[in-house]
Amino acid sequence: MIIRSLWLVHQCWLLLERDLRRGIERGELSLVFQRQYAVTGGRPVGAEALVRWNHPERGPISPKMFIPVAEATGLIRPLGRWVLEEACRAIRRSIEAGHEIGIGVNLSAAQLRHGDFVGILQSALSDAGIRPELLEIEITESLLFEPSNDAIAEMLRQIAAMGVRLGVDDFGTGYSSLAYLKRFPVHKIKIDQSFVRDIGRDKDDDMIVAAMVSLAHSLGKRAIAEGVETNEQLAFLRKLGCDEVQGYVLARPMPEAALAELLAAG
Template sequence: HSTDVTELVARIYEVIREPFMCLGHQLSVDASIGIALYPEDGRDVETLLKNSDTAMYSAKESGRNLYQFFAREMNASAAERLLLESRLRQAVAGGALQLHYQPLVSLADGRIVATEALVRWSDAELGDVPPAKFIPVAEASGLIVALGEWVLRQACHQLRQWQAQGIALPHMVVNLSHLQFRQKNLAQTFAAIIAESGIDPRCLGLEITESAIMENPEITIGTLNELKALGIELSLDDFGTGYSSLSYLKRFPIDKLKIDQSFIHDISTDASDEAMVTAIIAMAHYLGIRVVAEGVETDAQLAYLREHACDEYQGYLFSRPLPADALQRLFESPLAAHESK
């Protein structure tokens, strides 16, 4: 019974994954599939649809292009997800979220050259909810678009406030989700938010994951060029974990590559990671792209990156993500003006 369904799902995936042309662009589609079987998972259409929908969300949360059979324990998970989504929707609408900021530091002189805005959520009912838990819910529900715009608006206003206080922070960096990236009129929306805040667009940076920009590379190039035309600095996040084509990389108007922390962790002891990081730095510099290392936690990692001409780093060695007032104290301390460890 379930074997027959699995074979059917395989055929569905085969059809769905077939690339197709739309307005001169080659596109492809992903699918998350939930399966509920009669009669064990329900004896009426309404119950079967509800349980297959629950299984589909479980598949979505497990990754891309997956399918899941319904299991009874999913009901508890679905109830938790619905509560989380409801509370998150209220938090986004009511401003019950907070931004923390993690510095990016120059390896040349130890100065803070940018800070990345990271959303945090402390709920009266649920307590502190980690991003790894609520971001997937925001993406699955479509809330990520409103959440992303809220983060951008708050980050721009915070940068404007710091600048008014005389704090010379060159860039504020914001993450862009793959759903946001696919929104129509993205550049116009961002231009309006930037204008509303009063900051120079050249002071804003956007981080986009490797997987997001490779979904439809030809369309991606147009979107990136529109953002670049505003003066925004563009970074390719988590580089090395996805499937970037180097032929596309040289066509994307990217200013920075962020090497994923999985390559940095054993950089001073693992020859494969050393070779990978050294090659990424050399390739990026050849293309005129600056390099940021993520997840730097030790002096040995920092020494290796400095020796191999990495441009910037980010990680707990310098600072964890901090609330705005705590980061401001870091700006004002002597440590922020001298070469870091």
């Protein structure tokens, strides 16, 4: 029974890999955008690009299912490149519409391990004709502890030297280290939603979030909280002096057309 179950899991994995490969080639993927807001004043400050896959037969497939497959099989490289290029094109379209917006893109460790990423990034910016500072690359906290982090650190320095902004995603879920945070040229720390979720209900999480906001500021970096879903959480973060927030309480992920309408409405 166990062997059969493992075989079925393996077959599902293989089918998902095959369909994802085809989906990338056939243009089945799309981006949605979640707005990010300044805590003080509620001013929109940018958006995060999130990839979605609408399978022609199975319907929407969660990124939690297909991203791990992409990372394990190497498909993350063409997928990540498409996401990066499409995000840059979305920024260009916002400029042409007269409503310029900065967009953040998540970067997988598998993408950064390949030495051609800086060139891919330069090409994406050049082809879209946008200023580098309108793009933000988000790396996971665990990426800072890669065995090859000397090479990664150099690559991130090259990216920052181009003018592209860097942020640390899922902060607090890895192995936080002041030394590593000082070493890498990041300008923003994104507090993981697992800590934000229980604000006001768990005193430990309250203290952890407060400490992370204070840490970010002491290092001269901005703090953004993700997964903010209630006004109580928002009020707590405002009291802490958190710089930015992202979550359902303010905006859900939306297609580019809806984002354009929101931008046009001011």
